[in-house]
Amino acid sequence: MAEYQIWDSEYRFMCIVWANAPVGSGKLVKLCAAELGWKKSTTYNAIRKMSEKGLIRNEDALVTVLVPKERVQTEESGAFIARTFAGSLPQFLTAFLSGRALSAEEAEELKSLIDAHRKKEEET
Template sequence: MDIKLFDSELKVMDVLWKEGDTTAKHISDVLSKEVGWNMNTTYTLIKRCIKKGAVERSEPNFMCHALIPKEEVQKAETDELINKIYDGSADKLFTALLGRKKLSAEQIEKLKQIVGEL
C-alpha cells in the first residue's frame, strides 16, 4: 500500500469500515461523539483521505466510500511496525506480543494453528 494514513485519518476510515458507505455528515456526527471533533475538522480529514485516494466522494449528500480495505491498512501498518521497531524481524514482534500477558489454553491452541498453517 502506497498510501500513508495518519491516526486522525484512520478514525475517518474506521467509521467507513464499520458502517459502510455513508455521508460526510454522519461521519462527522460519529466522530463528534467519539472524539469531540467539530464538523470542520472531520470534513478536512475526509478531504485529505479523498486526496490520498483512500476515500471516494459521490453526490448527492457528500457520500463517502472507502477505497482501501481495512485488512490492507492493517498489513501495511504491521509491516511498518516490524521494520521500524523490530528490525524487520516478525519473530521479535511475535515474542514481544506473547510476553505481554498470560495466554489462555484456547489462545495458545489458536496460535499453534496459525503457525502450523504458515
C-alpha cells in the same frame, strides 16, 4: 502487504468510515463528533485529505471506501513541537529558562540511575 500509510488520528477516522461505509457525510460528521470529539470542519478536512490519498470517495455527500483496512498501516508522525519551537526564541532566553536539552548520553545516564533504583527496591 499494506500500500497506504496514514497517521494514527487519520486511522481512527478511517475506522469509523470502514465500519459505516457507505455513509452520508452529514452522518459521518455526527459520528466523528460523538466518537472523536471533532468539529464539523475537522471531519470535512479529513474527508478531503483521505479522498486526496485515494482511500475514500465523496460523491453527492456519500462517502464510500476505496481501500480495505488490510491494505492500510499507521505511521508515527514526526514531532511537530520540535519543528515549531526550535530556535524560534532568542538563544539566551531559552538557555536561561530551561537549560540544555537532554543529550543521548544524559538520557542513558538517567536510565541507568532508574535501573539501579529499581534493583535496590527489589532487593529490599
